[in-house]
Amino acid sequence: xxxxxxxxxxxxxxxxxxxxxxxxxxxxxxxxxxxxxxxxxxxxxxxxxxxxxxxxxxxxxxxx
Amino acid sequence: xxxxxxxxxxxxxxxxxxxxxxxxxxxxxxxxxxxxxxxxxxxxxxxxxxxxxxxxxxxxxxxxxxxxxxxxxxxxxxxxxxxxxxxxxxxxxxxxxxxxxxxxxxxxxxxxxxxxxxxxxxxxxxxxxxxxxxxxxxxxxxxxxxxxxxxxxxxxxxxxxxxxxxxxxxxxxxxxxxxxxxxxxxxxxxxxxxxxxxxxxxxxxxxxxxxxxxxxxxxxxxxxxxxxxxxxxxxxxxxxxxxxxxxxxxxxxxxxxxxxxxxxxxxxxxxxxxxxxxxxxxxxxxxxxxxxxxxxxxxxxxxxxxxxxxxxxxxxxxxxxxxxxxxxxxxxxxxxxxxxxxxxxxxxxxxxxxxxxxxxxxxxxxxxxxxxxxxxxxxxxxxxxxxxxxxxxxxxxxxxxxxxxxxxxxxxxxx
Numbered sequence: 001x002x003x004x005x006x007x008x009x010x011x012x013x014x015x016x017x018x019x020x021x022x023x024x025x026x027x028x029x030x031x032x033x034x035x036x037x038x039x040x041x042x043x044x045x046x047x048x049x050x051x052x053x054x055x056x057x058x059x060x061x062x063x064x
Numbered sequence: 065x066x067x068x069x070x071x072x073x074x075x076x077x078x079x080x081x082x083x084x085x086x087x088x089x090x091x092x093x094x095x096x097x098x099x100x101x102x103x104x105x106x107x108x109x110x111x112x113x114x115x116x117x118x119x120x121x122x123x124x125x126x127x128x129x130x131x132x133x134x135x136x137x138x139x140x141x142x143x144x145x146x147x148x149x150x151x152x153x154x155x156x157x158x159x160x161x162x163x164x165x166x167x168x169x170x171x172x173x174x175x176x177x178x179x180x181x182x183x184x185x186x187x188x189x190x191x192x193x194x195x196x197x198x199x200x201x202x203x204x205x206x207x208x209x210x211x212x213x214x215x216x217x218x219x220x221x222x223x224x225x226x227x228x229x230x231x232x233x234x235x236x237x238x239x240x241x242x243x244x245x246x247x248x249x250x251x252x253x254x255x256x257x258x259x260x261x262x263x264x265x266x267x268x269x270x271x272x273x274x275x276x277x278x279x280x281x282x283x284x285x286x287x288x289x290x291x292x293x294x295x296x297x298x299x300x301x302x303x304x305x306x307x308x309x310x311x312x313x314x315x316x317x318x319x320x321x322x323x324x325x326x327x328x329x330x331x332x333x334x335x336x337x338x339x340x341x342x343x344x345x346x347x348x349x350x351x352x353x354x355x356x357x358x359x360x361x362x363x364x365x366x367x368x369x370x371x372x373x374x375x376x377x378x379x380x381x382x383x384x385x386x387x388x389x390x391x392x393x394x395x396x397x398x399x400x401x402x403x404x405x406x407x408x409x410x411x412x413x414x415x416x417x418x419x420x421x422x423x424x425x426x427x428x429x430x431x432x433x434x435x436x437x438x439x440x441x442x443x444x445x446x447x448x449x450x451x452x453x454x455x456x457x458x459x460x461x462x463x464x465x466x467x468x469x470x471x472x473x474x475x476x477x478x479x
Contacts, residue, residue: 011173011425012180014432019415030180053417055427057133 001044002062005034009058016054020046032058082112085121085147085365085389092463093331093360094407099123099394108380111389114150119368119387120380121147125419127378128366128395132424137369137388139166139426144259145252145468147389148365153256162305164312169425174300178292179309179429182231182285188432191227195440198226203448211478212455220325220475221318223441227433228317232310233277233284241269246315250468263311270310274303286310313430320362321434323464323471325441328356330461330475331409332442333454338411343446349439352411356438358401358418359409361393364470367422395419449479 003023012030016023023043025033039047044061051059086098102109107124122128131137140159143152159166162175181187202219209218221243229236248254248262274290281287289309293301301309332339332352342352367390371382382388396418397406403416421428428434446452454461455476462473 009425011176011427012184012429013421013427014183014185017185018432026184026186028181028184029177030184049415049417053415055133055421055423056425 001039001041001047003034003037003039003047004060004062005032006056006058006060007031007033009056011056013055016050016059019050019053023047024050082110082118084112084114087148087365087465089463089465092458092461093334093409095361095364095391095393095397099391099397103394103398108378108382111147113146113387114148115146115152117146117387119147119389120377120382121389121391122377123391123394123398124378125395125398125400128390128392128419129423131369131377131388131390132367132419132422132426134375134424135169136372136375138168138372139172139369140168141166141368141370141387143387145365145368146387147368148252148468150253151255153259160304160308161300161302162308162312164309164426164429171300172425175305175309176425176429178289178301179285179313182288183430183432185432188436191231191433192436192440194230195223195227195436196444199223199441199444203444207448212476213478215329215475215477216322216326216472217474219441219445220322220329223325224318224322224437227437228314231285231433232313232317233282233286234273234314238269242266242314243318245269246319247467249315250319252466252468266311266315267307270307270314271303274306274310285313316428317430317433320469321437323362323469324357324360324434324438326472326475327360327362327470328353328438328442329445329452329477330454330472331356331360332446333452334458335409338409339446342411342442343450346443346447348411349443350435351413351415353435353438353442354415354418355409355411355413357420357434358396358416360470361396361418361420362470363392363420363422363468365389365468366391366393367426392419392422451479452477453479 010032016032017026023036023039025035027033051061086096088096090097102123109121111121112118122131142155146152164176202222206213206218225239226236245262245266249259277287277290289306342348369388371384371386373384375382401416421431455478464471464473
């Protein structure tokens with residue numbers, strides 16, 4: 001699984017940090033930051049949740 | 065950009081008068097039952113507005129999300145809550161700088177970004193010990209007073225007002241002023257003059273605060289924003305924007321969460337099995353709060369947008385200039401949300417992609433703070449008073465059917 005995050009779209013809601021804290025963080029300004037673009041498979045469900053809940057649709061998941 | 069369009073069914077002599085927005089609840093914890101029928105039969109339906117004109121009501125989860133994420137639906141609606149207000153105020157065609165609720169991208173992001181930093185997951189985590197302390201002090205005061213006490217006046221409003229006052233740098237002594245103004249701004253039946261006057265009074269209050277923070281900065285968000293504005297004269301923040309942003313944060317920061325605290329408490333008291341589950345496992349607090357947010361969805365009349373071009377939503381054609389209402393309460397009870405039995409309160413269910421905080425780039429800026437306040441207050445309240453119970457029956461409780469934000473005007477409780 002490969003993840004992309006569009007920081008220009010991010011509106012700083014922080015939902016991804018709550019949902020998948022091993023994969024997403026926020027910088028000091030509140031913009032989401034990708035900690036791991038190729039997280040291990042056991043985090044796939046959490047990342048899918050984060051992508052579904054992101055209000056700005058800024059998270060994309062691609063199977064490799 | 066008010067809705068002046070006329071639809072064939074608006075014409076005199078047409079088949080039936082248009083229905084209005086469903087507002088008649090049969091249970092105080094559920095949206096009006098009419099929404100379930102609309103989701104089935106007419107998910108994007110024409111409704112009449114009480115002050116004249118008409119628009120569209122969107123009730124399915126999928127359509128609500130699609131609409132709120134679609135930039136062709138503008139936030140520049142020219143009237144305040146025309147779908148519920150018999151006498152909505154007309155708003156300036158060009159929104160004031162900093163008016164987050166009315167701005168579209170990219171202007172919206174220019175004003176949202178400077179305040180986002182105060183509401184990140186990490187920043188809110190750092191506030192938790194202080195929130196806990198504020199809650200404990202209010203619970204001490206309740207205990208000293210002895211029941212019955214009004215939970216809204218003695219716990220819900222003080223906790224959320226103290227937290228947002230400290231964060232923004234507003235004096236808590238001014239709570240009477242801003243709580244009163246919030247009540248006048250959010251009343252469904254407010255006349256344009258009343259709401260205009262209240263908005264102006266709030267603006268003056270905040271303008272004075274901005275000036276005071278410029279003279280004597282503190283360790284607070286308004287001071288930070290003033291410093292940022294003064295350091296970057298070409299940036300988006302001017303004194304009008306600071307005043308508008310500050311006013312919005314102050315009202316949105318105390319009123320919404322206070323209502324969730326009171327209504328969430330009463331909901332749990334009326335669902336003893338759910339309360340027992342939460343008491344048995346305090347680690348459920350985050351799930352319980354998420355579920356209460358979804359189940360109660362206190363932005364009871366939803367969000368309005370205006371279509372900027374002719375388009376199709378949920379199979380229904382919508383014309384440029386028409387006002388469209390996204391019903392958040394209906395979307396959160398739609399099986400399309402992807403949870404089992406959405407009409408059942410279940411504090412053990414996993415987090416859902418609910419829309420209680422809205423959806424799209426406008427989604428609630430303060431949602432992490434709201435979660436922290438709700439988790440802390442509800443957990444501590446039920447731990448402190450194991451025998452907590454309402455001191456009035458449901459029939460006597462003062463539900464806020466008359467306010468843009470649902471909840472309770474008062475909630476007498478005892479223990």
